[in-house]
Amino acid sequence: MPTKITIPFDKDQLAKLSAGDEVLITGYIYTARDVAHKRLCELIDTNKELPLDLSDSIIYFAGPSPAAPGRVIGAAGPTTSYRMDAFSPKLIEKAGITGMIGKGSRSEEVIAAMKKNGAVYFAAIGGAGALIAEKVKSAEIVCYEDLGPEAIRRLEVEDFPAVVAIDSTGRNLYETGPAEFVKF
Protein backbone atom coordinates (compact mmCIF):
# COMPACT_ATOMS: atom_id res chain seq x y z
CA MET A 1 0.00 0.00 0.00
CA PRO A 2 1.33 3.47 -0.84
CA THR A 3 2.23 5.77 2.05
CA LYS A 4 0.14 8.94 2.34
CA ILE A 5 2.23 12.05 2.82
CA THR A 6 1.24 15.69 3.18
CA ILE A 7 2.93 18.95 2.27
CA PRO A 8 4.65 20.82 3.85
CA PHE A 9 6.94 17.89 4.59
CA ASP A 10 8.95 17.94 7.75
CA LYS A 11 12.55 16.79 7.57
CA ASP A 12 11.86 13.71 9.72
CA GLN A 13 9.11 12.64 7.35
CA LEU A 14 11.41 13.14 4.35
CA ALA A 15 14.24 11.22 6.00
CA LYS A 16 11.96 8.22 6.48
CA LEU A 17 11.17 7.95 2.76
CA SER A 18 13.21 5.35 0.95
CA ALA A 19 13.83 4.88 -2.79
CA GLY A 20 11.15 2.53 -4.16
CA ASP A 21 8.39 3.61 -1.75
CA GLU A 22 5.07 4.31 -3.46
CA VAL A 23 3.45 7.45 -2.04
CA LEU A 24 0.28 9.52 -2.36
CA ILE A 25 1.01 13.23 -1.99
CA THR A 26 -1.52 15.75 -0.69
CA GLY A 27 -1.02 19.51 -0.49
CA TYR A 28 0.25 22.38 -2.64
CA ILE A 29 2.96 21.97 -5.30
CA TYR A 30 4.37 24.37 -7.90
CA THR A 31 4.85 23.53 -11.59
CA ALA A 32 7.97 24.78 -13.37
CA ARG A 33 9.83 23.76 -16.52
CA ASP A 34 13.02 24.83 -18.31
CA VAL A 35 12.49 28.57 -18.83
CA ALA A 36 10.88 29.16 -15.43
CA HIS A 37 13.90 27.48 -13.81
CA LYS A 38 16.27 29.67 -15.80
CA ARG A 39 14.42 32.83 -14.76
CA LEU A 40 14.35 31.87 -11.07
CA CYS A 41 18.07 31.09 -11.10
CA GLU A 42 18.87 34.41 -12.81
CA LEU A 43 17.05 36.20 -9.98
CA ILE A 44 19.01 34.23 -7.39
CA ASP A 45 22.30 35.00 -9.20
CA THR A 46 21.56 38.72 -9.18
CA ASN A 47 20.32 38.70 -5.55
CA LYS A 48 16.79 39.71 -6.54
CA GLU A 49 13.60 38.65 -4.84
CA LEU A 50 11.83 35.58 -6.21
CA PRO A 51 8.20 36.02 -7.35
CA LEU A 52 7.15 33.24 -4.95
CA ASP A 53 8.34 31.75 -1.66
CA LEU A 54 9.84 28.38 -2.43
CA SER A 55 11.12 27.48 1.03
CA ASP A 56 10.10 23.93 2.00
CA SER A 57 8.18 23.65 -1.26
CA ILE A 58 7.84 20.96 -3.91
CA ILE A 59 8.49 21.70 -7.57
CA TYR A 60 6.68 19.61 -10.15
CA PHE A 61 8.31 19.50 -13.59
CA ALA A 62 5.15 19.76 -15.66
CA GLY A 63 3.37 21.81 -18.29
CA PRO A 64 -0.31 20.80 -18.24
CA SER A 65 -2.65 20.93 -21.21
CA PRO A 66 -5.36 23.64 -20.98
CA ALA A 67 -8.42 23.04 -18.79
CA ALA A 68 -11.59 22.31 -20.74
CA PRO A 69 -14.69 24.20 -19.51
CA GLY A 70 -15.81 22.87 -16.13
CA ARG A 71 -12.43 21.35 -15.33
CA VAL A 72 -9.64 22.43 -13.02
CA ILE A 73 -6.82 21.43 -15.36
CA GLY A 74 -6.08 19.40 -18.48
CA ALA A 75 -3.74 16.42 -18.59
CA ALA A 76 -1.01 17.02 -16.02
CA GLY A 77 1.76 14.40 -16.14
CA PRO A 78 5.48 15.04 -15.58
CA THR A 79 8.10 16.10 -18.10
CA THR A 80 11.63 14.67 -18.26
CA SER A 81 13.71 16.03 -15.38
CA TYR A 82 17.28 16.03 -16.72
CA ARG A 83 16.60 19.34 -18.50
CA MET A 84 16.27 20.96 -15.07
CA ASP A 85 19.49 19.40 -13.68
CA ALA A 86 21.55 22.53 -14.26
CA PHE A 87 19.15 24.58 -12.11
CA SER A 88 17.88 22.27 -9.36
CA PRO A 89 20.97 22.42 -7.08
CA LYS A 90 20.61 26.21 -6.86
CA LEU A 91 16.90 25.98 -6.05
CA ILE A 92 17.59 23.39 -3.36
CA GLU A 93 20.48 25.35 -1.80
CA LYS A 94 19.34 28.96 -2.22
CA ALA A 95 15.54 28.82 -2.51
CA GLY A 96 15.03 26.00 -0.05
CA ILE A 97 12.96 23.54 -2.08
CA THR A 98 12.75 20.17 -0.35
CA GLY A 99 11.19 18.06 -3.03
CA MET A 100 10.93 17.64 -6.78
CA ILE A 101 8.53 15.58 -8.85
CA GLY A 102 9.41 14.59 -12.41
CA LYS A 103 10.48 11.60 -14.44
CA GLY A 104 13.89 10.15 -15.27
CA SER A 105 17.19 10.11 -13.41
CA ARG A 106 19.10 13.16 -12.12
CA SER A 107 22.71 14.31 -12.32
CA GLU A 108 25.32 13.72 -9.62
CA GLU A 109 25.24 17.43 -8.80
CA VAL A 110 21.50 17.33 -8.12
CA ILE A 111 21.83 14.20 -5.97
CA ALA A 112 24.71 15.76 -4.00
CA ALA A 113 22.61 18.87 -3.28
CA MET A 114 19.67 16.66 -2.25
CA LYS A 115 21.82 14.67 0.20
CA LYS A 116 23.31 17.80 1.71
CA ASN A 117 19.91 19.41 2.24
CA GLY A 118 17.73 16.36 2.91
CA ALA A 119 15.63 16.77 -0.24
CA VAL A 120 13.72 14.01 -2.02
CA TYR A 121 13.03 13.38 -5.72
CA PHE A 122 9.78 11.68 -6.66
CA ALA A 123 8.91 10.03 -9.96
CA ALA A 124 5.42 10.61 -11.27
CA ILE A 125 4.20 8.37 -14.06
CA GLY A 126 5.02 9.86 -17.43
CA GLY A 127 2.18 9.56 -19.90
CA ALA A 128 -0.49 9.19 -17.22
CA GLY A 129 -1.69 12.77 -17.69
CA ALA A 130 -5.41 12.07 -17.41
CA LEU A 131 -5.02 9.97 -14.26
CA ILE A 132 -2.95 12.70 -12.59
CA ALA A 133 -5.41 15.41 -13.71
CA GLU A 134 -8.04 13.69 -11.57
CA LYS A 135 -5.85 14.28 -8.48
CA VAL A 136 -5.59 18.03 -9.00
CA LYS A 137 -8.21 19.91 -6.99
CA SER A 138 -7.28 23.47 -7.91
CA ALA A 139 -4.79 25.28 -10.13
CA GLU A 140 -3.76 28.91 -10.45
CA ILE A 141 -1.01 30.72 -12.30
CA VAL A 142 1.47 32.29 -9.87
CA CYS A 143 3.85 33.95 -12.35
CA TYR A 144 5.40 33.86 -15.84
CA GLU A 145 1.99 33.69 -17.52
CA ASP A 146 3.73 34.66 -20.79
CA LEU A 147 5.17 31.13 -20.91
CA GLY A 148 1.76 29.59 -21.54
CA PRO A 149 1.88 25.91 -20.55
CA GLU A 150 5.28 26.59 -18.97
CA ALA A 151 4.04 29.24 -16.50
CA ILE A 152 4.52 28.56 -12.78
CA ARG A 153 1.25 27.19 -11.42
CA ARG A 154 0.23 26.38 -7.87
CA LEU A 155 -1.60 23.07 -7.83
CA GLU A 156 -3.58 21.68 -4.95
CA VAL A 157 -3.24 17.91 -5.20
CA GLU A 158 -4.89 15.11 -3.30
CA ASP A 159 -3.43 11.60 -3.28
CA PHE A 160 -1.12 12.38 -6.20
CA PRO A 161 0.54 9.01 -7.02
CA ALA A 162 4.35 8.95 -7.13
CA VAL A 163 7.34 6.80 -6.31
CA VAL A 164 10.37 7.85 -4.25
CA ALA A 165 12.98 7.70 -7.02
CA ILE A 166 15.96 9.24 -5.20
CA ASP A 167 15.79 9.48 -1.41
CA SER A 168 17.56 11.93 0.91
CA THR A 169 20.48 9.51 1.34
CA GLY A 170 21.06 9.53 -2.42
CA ARG A 171 19.77 6.02 -3.07
CA ASN A 172 18.65 6.02 -6.70
CA LEU A 173 15.89 3.69 -7.91
CA TYR A 174 16.86 4.44 -11.54
CA GLU A 175 20.04 2.49 -10.79
CA THR A 176 18.95 -0.10 -8.24
CA GLY A 177 15.63 -0.92 -10.00
CA PRO A 178 17.07 -1.88 -13.42
CA ALA A 179 20.08 -3.60 -11.76
CA GLU A 180 17.66 -6.08 -10.21
CA PHE A 181 16.36 -7.17 -13.62
CA VAL A 182 19.31 -6.80 -16.00
CA LYS A 183 20.40 -9.97 -17.79
CA PHE A 184 23.60 -8.76 -19.45
Place this chain on the structure above:
Amino acid sequence: MRKINYKTVVEAVEALCLKAAYELPEDVENVIKESLAVEESPLGKSILKQYLENADIARNKRIPICQDTGAAVFLAEVGTDCFIEGGSLTDAVKQGTAAGYKNGYLRKSMVEDPIFDRKNTGDNTPVIVHLLETEGDILKLTLAPKGGGSENMSKTAMLKPLEGEQGVIDFVVKTVTESGANPCPPTIVGVGIGGDFEYAAFLAKKALFRRTGEPHPDPRYAEMEHKILKAVNESGVGPQGLGGRTTAFAVHIEKTGCHIASLPVAVNLNCHAARHASVSI
Protein backbone atom coordinates in the same frame (compact mmCIF):
# COMPACT_ATOMS: atom_id res chain seq x y z
CA MET B 1 -9.57 12.82 -61.28
CA ARG B 2 -11.45 12.97 -57.99
CA LYS B 3 -11.83 16.35 -56.32
CA ILE B 4 -11.54 16.60 -52.55
CA ASN B 5 -12.79 19.76 -50.94
CA TYR B 6 -10.24 21.75 -48.92
CA LYS B 7 -12.71 22.25 -46.06
CA THR B 8 -13.38 18.50 -45.87
CA VAL B 9 -9.68 17.96 -45.21
CA VAL B 10 -9.54 20.73 -42.58
CA GLU B 11 -12.50 19.23 -40.70
CA ALA B 12 -11.15 15.69 -40.93
CA VAL B 13 -7.79 16.82 -39.51
CA GLU B 14 -9.47 18.68 -36.65
CA ALA B 15 -11.37 15.52 -35.68
CA LEU B 16 -8.19 13.45 -36.00
CA CYS B 17 -6.32 15.66 -33.51
CA LEU B 18 -8.99 15.06 -30.86
CA LYS B 19 -9.28 11.33 -31.48
CA ALA B 20 -5.50 10.86 -31.30
CA ALA B 21 -5.18 12.86 -28.06
CA TYR B 22 -8.04 11.20 -26.14
CA GLU B 23 -8.21 7.61 -27.42
CA LEU B 24 -5.33 5.21 -26.95
CA PRO B 25 -5.40 2.89 -30.00
CA GLU B 26 -6.52 -0.68 -29.44
CA ASP B 27 -3.20 -2.16 -30.67
CA VAL B 28 -1.30 -0.19 -28.01
CA GLU B 29 -3.75 -1.11 -25.27
CA ASN B 30 -3.32 -4.77 -26.26
CA VAL B 31 0.47 -4.72 -25.96
CA ILE B 32 0.19 -3.12 -22.52
CA LYS B 33 -2.13 -5.96 -21.43
CA GLU B 34 0.24 -8.57 -22.89
CA SER B 35 3.18 -7.01 -21.02
CA LEU B 36 1.28 -7.18 -17.73
CA ALA B 37 1.36 -10.96 -18.05
CA VAL B 38 5.17 -11.10 -18.38
CA GLU B 39 6.28 -8.19 -16.19
CA GLU B 40 7.90 -9.50 -12.99
CA SER B 41 8.50 -6.22 -11.15
CA PRO B 42 5.61 -5.40 -8.76
CA LEU B 43 6.23 -1.67 -9.31
CA GLY B 44 6.43 -2.28 -13.07
CA LYS B 45 3.07 -4.06 -12.98
CA SER B 46 1.57 -1.25 -10.94
CA ILE B 47 2.78 1.28 -13.54
CA LEU B 48 1.41 -0.74 -16.49
CA LYS B 49 -1.98 -0.96 -14.73
CA GLN B 50 -1.96 2.81 -14.26
CA TYR B 51 -1.34 3.24 -18.00
CA LEU B 52 -4.54 1.25 -18.67
CA GLU B 53 -6.46 3.19 -16.03
CA ASN B 54 -5.17 6.43 -17.55
CA ALA B 55 -6.34 5.36 -21.03
CA ASP B 56 -9.85 4.68 -19.65
CA ILE B 57 -10.07 8.05 -17.92
CA ALA B 58 -8.79 9.83 -21.04
CA ARG B 59 -11.30 8.11 -23.34
CA ASN B 60 -14.31 8.49 -21.05
CA LYS B 61 -13.69 11.98 -19.71
CA ARG B 62 -12.11 13.45 -22.85
CA ILE B 63 -8.86 14.42 -21.12
CA PRO B 64 -5.66 14.02 -23.18
CA ILE B 65 -3.82 10.75 -22.49
CA CYS B 66 -0.67 12.82 -21.92
CA GLN B 67 -0.32 16.57 -21.44
CA ASP B 68 2.34 16.50 -24.14
CA THR B 69 -0.10 16.31 -27.01
CA GLY B 70 2.93 16.51 -29.22
CA ALA B 71 4.18 17.91 -32.44
CA ALA B 72 1.55 17.05 -35.04
CA VAL B 73 3.27 14.59 -37.37
CA PHE B 74 1.25 13.43 -40.35
CA LEU B 75 1.74 10.70 -42.89
CA ALA B 76 -0.29 11.74 -45.94
CA GLU B 77 -0.85 8.96 -48.46
CA VAL B 78 -2.13 10.76 -51.51
CA GLY B 79 -3.79 8.83 -54.32
CA THR B 80 -2.48 9.86 -57.73
CA ASP B 81 -6.09 10.12 -58.97
CA CYS B 82 -7.24 12.76 -56.50
CA PHE B 83 -6.51 16.40 -55.80
CA ILE B 84 -7.47 19.02 -53.24
CA GLU B 85 -9.70 21.78 -54.54
CA GLY B 86 -9.44 25.20 -52.91
CA GLY B 87 -5.96 25.10 -51.37
CA SER B 88 -2.91 22.98 -50.66
CA LEU B 89 -2.92 19.81 -48.60
CA THR B 90 -0.25 21.20 -46.28
CA ASP B 91 -2.31 24.34 -45.61
CA ALA B 92 -5.43 22.26 -44.92
CA VAL B 93 -3.53 20.06 -42.47
CA LYS B 94 -2.08 23.12 -40.76
CA GLN B 95 -5.48 24.81 -40.45
CA GLY B 96 -7.15 21.63 -39.17
CA THR B 97 -4.41 21.10 -36.60
CA ALA B 98 -4.68 24.67 -35.29
CA ALA B 99 -8.46 24.25 -34.93
CA GLY B 100 -8.17 20.81 -33.29
CA TYR B 101 -5.58 21.89 -30.72
CA LYS B 102 -7.63 24.98 -29.84
CA ASN B 103 -11.09 23.41 -29.70
CA GLY B 104 -9.89 20.20 -28.07
CA TYR B 105 -7.99 22.01 -25.27
CA LEU B 106 -4.77 20.26 -26.33
CA ARG B 107 -1.40 21.65 -25.31
CA LYS B 108 0.27 23.92 -27.81
CA SER B 109 3.86 22.74 -27.76
CA MET B 110 5.51 24.40 -30.76
CA VAL B 111 7.79 27.44 -30.79
CA GLU B 112 8.31 29.86 -33.67
CA ASP B 113 12.09 29.80 -33.74
CA PRO B 114 14.37 27.04 -32.42
CA ILE B 115 17.13 29.32 -31.05
CA PHE B 116 16.02 32.93 -30.69
CA ASP B 117 12.94 33.87 -28.63
CA ARG B 118 11.43 30.35 -28.68
CA LYS B 119 8.01 31.98 -28.58
CA ASN B 120 5.10 29.56 -28.48
CA THR B 121 3.10 29.89 -31.72
CA GLY B 122 -0.12 29.31 -29.76
CA ASP B 123 -1.76 26.96 -32.27
CA ASN B 124 0.64 23.98 -32.34
CA THR B 125 1.91 24.84 -35.80
CA PRO B 126 4.15 24.32 -37.69
CA VAL B 127 2.99 20.80 -38.50
CA ILE B 128 5.16 18.09 -40.00
CA VAL B 129 3.67 16.42 -43.09
CA HIS B 130 5.28 13.50 -44.89
CA LEU B 131 3.77 13.00 -48.34
CA LEU B 132 3.62 9.57 -49.95
CA GLU B 133 2.15 8.81 -53.34
CA THR B 134 -0.25 5.89 -53.60
CA GLU B 135 -2.42 4.39 -56.34
CA GLY B 136 -6.12 5.25 -56.51
CA ASP B 137 -8.21 8.29 -55.61
CA ILE B 138 -8.16 8.16 -51.81
CA LEU B 139 -6.39 10.56 -49.45
CA LYS B 140 -5.37 8.77 -46.26
CA LEU B 141 -4.12 10.88 -43.37
CA THR B 142 -2.51 9.39 -40.28
CA LEU B 143 -1.63 11.60 -37.34
CA ALA B 144 0.89 10.48 -34.75
CA PRO B 145 1.26 13.26 -32.16
CA LYS B 146 4.89 13.05 -31.07
CA GLY B 147 5.95 13.88 -27.53
CA GLY B 148 9.24 15.62 -26.82
CA GLY B 149 10.56 13.16 -24.22
CA SER B 150 10.84 10.20 -26.55
CA GLU B 151 11.77 12.26 -29.62
CA ASN B 152 14.74 13.69 -27.69
CA MET B 153 16.21 10.21 -27.18
CA SER B 154 16.25 9.40 -30.91
CA LYS B 155 19.53 8.97 -32.80
CA THR B 156 21.08 8.34 -36.19
CA ALA B 157 24.39 6.68 -37.13
CA MET B 158 26.27 6.20 -40.37
CA LEU B 159 27.70 2.70 -39.89
CA LYS B 160 30.30 0.99 -42.08
CA PRO B 161 28.55 -1.39 -44.50
CA LEU B 162 30.39 -4.45 -43.14
CA GLU B 163 29.20 -3.76 -39.59
CA GLY B 164 26.01 -5.29 -40.95
CA GLU B 165 23.22 -6.81 -38.89
CA GLN B 166 25.17 -6.95 -35.62
CA GLY B 167 26.29 -3.33 -35.98
CA VAL B 168 22.69 -2.22 -36.38
CA ILE B 169 21.48 -4.35 -33.48
CA ASP B 170 24.21 -3.02 -31.16
CA PHE B 171 23.48 0.60 -32.09
CA VAL B 172 19.73 0.25 -31.54
CA VAL B 173 20.07 -1.63 -28.24
CA LYS B 174 22.58 0.91 -26.94
CA THR B 175 20.34 3.83 -27.94
CA VAL B 176 17.32 2.35 -26.20
CA THR B 177 19.02 1.22 -22.99
CA GLU B 178 21.05 4.42 -22.56
CA SER B 179 17.91 6.50 -22.84
CA GLY B 180 16.70 4.81 -19.63
CA ALA B 181 13.60 6.39 -18.17
CA ASN B 182 13.60 9.48 -20.39
CA PRO B 183 11.46 8.30 -23.34
CA CYS B 184 8.72 6.96 -21.00
CA PRO B 185 9.24 3.22 -21.44
CA PRO B 186 8.08 0.69 -22.41
CA THR B 187 8.69 2.25 -25.81
CA ILE B 188 7.95 1.35 -29.38
CA VAL B 189 11.27 1.38 -31.21
CA GLY B 190 11.20 2.63 -34.79
CA VAL B 191 14.30 1.69 -36.78
CA GLY B 192 15.12 3.03 -40.24
CA ILE B 193 17.87 1.26 -42.19
CA GLY B 194 19.30 2.31 -45.54
CA GLY B 195 18.52 5.24 -47.82
CA ASP B 196 20.74 8.14 -46.79
CA PHE B 197 21.24 10.31 -43.70
CA GLU B 198 17.80 11.94 -43.64
CA TYR B 199 15.84 9.17 -45.31
CA ALA B 200 16.87 6.65 -42.62
CA ALA B 201 15.42 9.05 -40.03
CA PHE B 202 12.18 9.31 -42.00
CA LEU B 203 11.98 5.50 -42.23
CA ALA B 204 12.46 5.25 -38.45
CA LYS B 205 9.52 7.63 -37.99
CA LYS B 206 7.45 5.78 -40.60
CA ALA B 207 8.08 2.52 -38.70
CA LEU B 208 6.21 4.01 -35.73
CA PHE B 209 3.08 4.34 -37.88
CA ARG B 210 2.87 0.53 -38.25
CA ARG B 211 0.29 -1.41 -36.21
CA THR B 212 2.06 -2.10 -32.91
CA GLY B 213 3.83 -5.46 -32.82
CA GLU B 214 3.14 -6.35 -36.47
CA PRO B 215 6.36 -7.97 -37.78
CA HIS B 216 8.27 -6.91 -40.89
CA PRO B 217 7.08 -8.84 -43.97
CA ASP B 218 10.65 -10.00 -44.77
CA PRO B 219 11.40 -12.83 -42.27
CA ARG B 220 15.07 -11.77 -41.99
CA TYR B 221 14.02 -8.33 -40.75
CA ALA B 222 11.27 -9.82 -38.58
CA GLU B 223 14.01 -11.91 -36.94
CA MET B 224 16.14 -8.80 -36.40
CA GLU B 225 13.15 -7.06 -34.77
CA HIS B 226 12.79 -10.05 -32.48
CA LYS B 227 16.49 -10.09 -31.55
CA ILE B 228 16.51 -6.37 -30.75
CA LEU B 229 13.33 -6.60 -28.67
CA LYS B 230 14.74 -9.52 -26.67
CA ALA B 231 18.03 -7.70 -25.99
CA VAL B 232 16.30 -4.45 -25.04
CA ASN B 233 14.01 -6.27 -22.63
CA GLU B 234 16.99 -7.93 -20.96
CA SER B 235 18.38 -4.49 -20.05
CA GLY B 236 16.26 -4.29 -16.91
CA VAL B 237 15.22 -0.66 -17.62
CA GLY B 238 11.54 -1.54 -17.30
CA PRO B 239 8.38 0.61 -17.11
CA GLN B 240 9.32 4.27 -16.45
CA GLY B 241 12.97 3.15 -16.14
CA LEU B 242 12.39 1.98 -12.57
CA GLY B 243 13.31 -1.64 -13.26
CA GLY B 244 11.53 -4.55 -14.90
CA ARG B 245 11.22 -6.87 -17.85
CA THR B 246 9.37 -4.59 -20.28
CA THR B 247 11.57 -1.84 -21.70
CA ALA B 248 9.99 -1.93 -25.17
CA PHE B 249 6.65 -3.23 -26.42
CA ALA B 250 7.77 -3.69 -30.00
CA VAL B 251 10.54 -3.02 -32.52
CA HIS B 252 9.54 -1.99 -36.04
CA ILE B 253 12.12 -1.86 -38.84
CA GLU B 254 11.66 -0.08 -42.18
CA LYS B 255 14.43 -0.49 -44.76
CA THR B 256 15.41 0.53 -48.26
CA GLY B 257 18.46 0.32 -50.56
CA CYS B 258 21.49 2.54 -50.05
CA HIS B 259 24.90 3.65 -51.40
CA ILE B 260 27.71 1.04 -51.60
CA ALA B 261 29.76 3.02 -49.05
CA SER B 262 26.98 3.51 -46.49
CA LEU B 263 24.84 1.82 -43.89
CA PRO B 264 22.64 4.58 -42.45
CA VAL B 265 20.63 3.67 -39.33
CA ALA B 266 18.16 5.76 -37.36
CA VAL B 267 16.28 5.06 -34.15
CA ASN B 268 13.10 6.98 -33.38
CA LEU B 269 11.54 6.15 -30.03
CA ASN B 270 7.87 6.42 -29.15
CA CYS B 271 6.66 6.53 -25.56
CA HIS B 272 4.16 3.96 -24.27
CA ALA B 273 1.35 6.40 -25.06
CA ALA B 274 1.85 5.67 -28.78
CA ARG B 275 -0.99 7.72 -30.14
CA HIS B 276 -2.04 7.48 -33.75
CA ALA B 277 -5.27 7.94 -35.66
CA SER B 278 -6.18 7.67 -39.34
CA VAL B 279 -8.85 8.90 -41.70
CA SER B 280 -9.45 8.04 -45.35
CA ILE B 281 -11.14 10.65 -47.49
